[in-house]
Amino acid sequence: xxxxxxxxxxxxxxxxxxxxxxxxxxxxxxxxxxxxxxxxxxxxxxxxxxxxxxxxxxxxxxxxxxxxxxxxxxxxxxxxxxxxxxxxxxxxxxxxxxxxxxxxxxxxxxxxxxxxxxxxxxxxxxxxxxxxxxxxxxxxxxxxxxxxxxxxxxxxxxxxxxxxxxxxxxxxxxxxxxxxxxxxxxxxxxxxxxxxxxxxxxxxxxxxxxxxxxxxxxxxxxxxxxxxxxxxxxxxxxxxxxxxxxxxxxxxxxxxxxxxxxxxxxxxxxxxxxxxxxxxxxxxxxxxxxxxxxxxxxxxxxxxxxxxxxxxxxxxxxxxxxxxxxxxxxxxxxxxxxxxxxxxxxxxxxxxxxxxxxxxxxxxxxxxxxxxxxxxxxxxxxxxxxxxxxxxxxxxxxxxxxxxxxxxxxxxxxxxxxxxxxxxxxxxxxxxxxxxxx
Numbered sequence: 001x002x003x004x005x006x007x008x009x010x011x012x013x014x015x016x017x018x019x020x021x022x023x024x025x026x027x028x029x030x031x032x033x034x035x036x037x038x039x040x041x042x043x044x045x046x047x048x049x050x051x052x053x054x055x056x057x058x059x060x061x062x063x064x065x066x067x068x069x070x071x072x073x074x075x076x077x078x079x080x081x082x083x084x085x086x087x088x089x090x091x092x093x094x095x096x097x098x099x100x101x102x103x104x105x106x107x108x109x110x111x112x113x114x115x116x117x118x119x120x121x122x123x124x125x126x127x128x129x130x131x132x133x134x135x136x137x138x139x140x141x142x143x144x145x146x147x148x149x150x151x152x153x154x155x156x157x158x159x160x161x162x163x164x165x166x167x168x169x170x171x172x173x174x175x176x177x178x179x180x181x182x183x184x185x186x187x188x189x190x191x192x193x194x195x196x197x198x199x200x201x202x203x204x205x206x207x208x209x210x211x212x213x214x215x216x217x218x219x220x221x222x223x224x225x226x227x228x229x230x231x232x233x234x235x236x237x238x239x240x241x242x243x244x245x246x247x248x249x250x251x252x253x254x255x256x257x258x259x260x261x262x263x264x265x266x267x268x269x270x271x272x273x274x275x276x277x278x279x280x281x282x283x284x285x286x287x288x289x290x291x292x293x294x295x296x297x298x299x300x301x302x303x304x305x306x307x308x309x310x311x312x313x314x315x316x317x318x319x320x321x322x323x324x325x326x327x328x329x330x331x332x333x334x335x336x337x338x339x340x341x342x343x344x345x346x347x348x349x350x351x352x353x354x355x356x357x358x359x360x361x362x363x364x365x366x367x368x369x370x371x372x373x374x375x376x377x378x379x380x381x382x383x384x385x386x387x388x389x390x391x392x393x394x395x396x397x398x399x400x401x402x403x404x405x406x407x408x409x410x411x412x413x414x415x416x417x418x419x420x421x422x423x424x425x426x427x428x429x430x431x432x433x434x435x436x437x438x
Contacts, residue, residue: 068099
């Protein structure tokens, strides 16, 4: 009997141990399993009510305050886009504060007081390197691969430093050529030589571009095969505008400026000339699309830049490829909501809204093939020209380019640069670009 009693005691202990292990089972057990275990172990009525269905709390809503900067012309759209973002994210109770800051002024304003600046902001891509060096841009770590896949390679490159994505691209910021299709055919506008050779009548200018503006002047040097800060725009010690190719370009510019059929763009004179019918073609961007369309009426057309003949070879004019980006402040108190908002403001849906509202060209690859986009002459021309563009450098040394470029272009226009002194003038031009910063 004693042996039997001991055996029964051991058996009861084993059952208790097994029950203990069952009670300590995985938290991943289903609701039905937990309820069954509770009943089999004869827990109290209070314990049996303590199931996940009873204790699961509603998701906590996070209070978020985000300051958003954009240009004046974007304020109405920003209000619309942020409202849709808030509706899509019920997990946040968001308070938005808006500020009017143009993309070109963003870096200057951000560096005044980064902690008090916007959490999310639009800026021009030539500011990317400076903002990264200043520690102001928050690296994009949320959905970065998807963003890269959705947008053009050039736009992603403009938002990337040393392999790290720092912003969301949403539109190219560059220029192309408008023309009067009563004066030129689609075939003729492919070559500047053909355009300039045509007789359009007394008082009519064949072509216009702003030669004493470095943003436009560079296209001729790039067409000639010259480099501004090396092949990728990141070598602060390499500018080849004064090599043999650069000299050929300078001679071309001297001839172009001296041609009576050429009009130097100055203070919007191309708009008046188009309206009066005294200009056949001019270089500008989408910001002038509606005005030029109104001026030309049924003769309104736009296309990529023409080729020019350098050393007997047709070379494609290559404009600076700049982009507008959405960035996140590294000092934001809400990095995840801020990154989500930046992605939202630059996503396919909102790029389409910008295009429909303001004829803003998209960087989203799907939208660039949208029939509505392709049917818009200005946007289609910009998208086409982007394939022939040179990415605008964003290194600090780029700041040394603009004033010397303006000076060189001005001297070409007023005849100070001649074929006899062109090499000397180019050498001085390049020396100024490469001079020490500050």
